[in-house]
Amino acid sequence: MIQPAVPINEKERLNALSAIELLQGVSEEEFDNITQLASYICKTPISLITLVEDEKNWFKSNHGGPPITETERKYSHCGHAILEPGNVMEVKDTRQDKRFCDNPFTTNPDLPILYYAGMPLLDNDGFAIGTLCVLDTKINRLSDEQKTALKNLAKQVEKLFELRRKNLHLEKVKKQLDDHNSLLKDFAGVVSHDMKMPLANMIITADLIKARYKNNVDEKGQQLLLNLKKSALKLSDYINGILNHYESDRIVASEEVEFNLHHLLEDIIDLLNITDNCEINFPPENMLLKCNRAALGQIFINLINNSIKYNNKDKIVIDIESAMDENHYYFTVTDNGIGIPEDQLSNIFKLFKTLYVTDRQGNQGNGIGLSTVKKLVESLDGKISVSSVLGESTSFKFDIKRA
Structure with a gap:
């Protein structure tokens, strides 16, 4: 051998x-x-x-x-x-x-x-x-x-x-990317949390200076303080958006529970503390849902809040519809707001993509909210789409999988 x-x-x-x-x-x-x-x-x-x-x-x-x-x-x-x-x-x-x-x-x-x-x-x-x-x-x-x-x-x-x-x-490669993404998410979370308190102090300080020294600050100074406050509020809103976006994974991990749709929507309206002349019409049927309540609530909060912010009508009208089959729940949120240009419909769910329009208070969006909505919907095994008539209405349709 x-x-x-x-x-x-x-x-x-x-x-x-x-x-x-x-x-x-x-x-x-x-x-x-x-x-x-x-x-x-x-x-x-x-x-x-x-x-x-x-x-x-x-x-x-x-x-x-x-x-x-x-x-x-x-x-x-x-x-x-x-x-x-x-x-x-x-x-x-x-x-x-x-x-x-x-x-x-x-x-x-x-x-x-x-x-x-x-x-x-x-x-x-x-x-x-x-x-x-x-x-x-x-x-x-x-x-x-x-x-x-x-x-x-x-x-x-x-x-x-x-x-x-x-x-x-x-x-x-995927593991490396996941690790890097996790580090970025942690970094974004830490930085965002650390920035919230200084920003809150800036907003409060601007109001205090304006109130306490109103007789010593001329009109131009008052305007500068107002601009400072607006900038701080905008940055605060931006930070909150980032936190919501990166915390959506945690929200999706929440347990699935049974709850009534009307009760969820009532809680959201109370949370938003709506002061504008606004009419929100619930679905006729108060469906009993079994799914991730926290995630669905976050979706509705973003969509309803956008319907209110981006609306130039004297009376805001928001219609919410619902339906279900054996596998999915279906929802529609329609408003009578400013609408979305047709050539921008494909961009609105992209992170940090804005339409360069101002909201009801004259502030520009940050392009985070609808990206978070899409991420949440897809995490719940669903899809979301949008249709709009410029100057008249916008309608978001989405579905999520039943438990």
Whole structure:
């Protein structure tokens, strides 16, 4: 018996095998299908996908062979096969080959391996990491067509290996992006929270100066204080938007509960403390819902608040409709506000995208609210859309999955 030689690129070859991170001893259907097909085409009882490590071989797929998962490399047929990448190594009678004549697999009285044919499996850089091989307990010989088929099947195994390597790479990239995104979210949260108190102090201080020193500050100074307060309020609103956006993941994680739609809407109206001349029409039916109340409430808060802010009518009218089927709840929020230009409808759900229009108090939006709404809706396995008539109305339709 002659033990297989070690390839000159052994280190790189082993690194290539390790990079695929195949699960040893775990049967996978896509590999088992190939070994089953190889045995059928080559008319052999045994077919293996063998991976050659530094001291052992182990079988990614074992069709028809003994119930073992690995063998020692020094007795390996495949260890010899990988020395000639690109070629099928065929041994018609192992008893007549000096490399295998007294090999334990050849001399095994219960299951002698007298025939072997193996096609090396190459990674994307050409390193032979194993073989697709067929074995028989009697002398055999493959036809040219069978050898071609074995090569083609080996290429399919190589494609599975490469696909796995790429998926592993994408998973690692995704994890890195998730980690970076998590850090950014934490950073945004910390900075936003830390900025809220100084901003609140600025707003209060501006009001105090204006009230206490009103006789000492001329009209221009009063206007400057007003501008300072407006800027601080706008920045505060911006920070609150960022916090709501990044806290939406936490909101979505809230438990699903049963509640009445009208009760939810009444709580939202109380929370918004609406002072404008505003009529909000509830759906005729007070549906009993079972879903994420916190998330649905945040969606309605943003949509109703926008309907009030971006409205130039003397009387604000907001109509809310609802329906449901076996799988989803459906909602519509329609207002008689300023509307949205048709060429901007596709942009309004993008984070930080604004329409460069002012609200009822003359302030410009920050492009966070509707992005948060879309994120919440999609997190609840739903979709949202918008339609609008400029100067007349805007209608948001969305659905969420029932619990």
